[in-house]
Amino acid sequence: MAYNKDDLELEEMDVVTLNEDGVDKEYAICSVFEVEGEAYAALSPIVEDDIVDDEEVMFFRYEEDGDEVILGEIESEEELQAIVEEYEELCKAEDL
Numbered sequence: 001m002a003y004n005k006d007d008l009e010l011e012e013m014d015v016v017t018l019n020e021d022g023v024d025k026e027y028a029i030c031s032v033f034e035v036e037g038e039a040y041a042a043l044s045p046i047v048e049d050d051i052v053d054d055e056e057v058m059f060f061r062y063e064e065d066g067d068e069v070i071l072g073e074i075e076s077e078e079e080l081q082a083i084v085e086e087y088e089e090l091c092k093a094e095d096l
Contacts, residue, residue, distance in 0.1 A: 014069055015046065029069070032062055035086045039063065041071065042087055059083050 014029040027043040028051050034040070041062035045052045059080065061072035074080045 016043065016069055016071065018043075018071075027058065029062075030057070031087065031090065033086060033090055035082050040083050040086075041069075057087070059087070 016027050016029060017024050018027060019025075026046040028046055029041045030044045030051065031042040032039060033042075039062040041060050043058045043060065059074060061074065063070040063072070074083065
């Protein structure tokens with residue numbers, strides 16, 4: 001289960017809205033991948049209908065419930081490190 005933003009146009013991507021400090025911001029789910037049996041999502045911010053590539057990617061646990069996307073927090077630094085390493089490997093493999 002992996003896809004990335006270069007395979008899809010913004011119109012085809014799932015977009016989620018996160019509330020940061022009282023401000024709603026949209027993010028594209030650029031990649032969904034697994035680490036040790038858990039699904040994770042890499043999110044990139046959307047500004048003026050464009051995915052912002054130079055911003056830092058955000059990672060969340062990822063679940064689907066029907067048409068609803070459920071994002072969960074990363075629980076430890078070790079978990080985050082494993083996610084980042086897998087994401088970097090996926091990016092290298094896809095030449096991103």
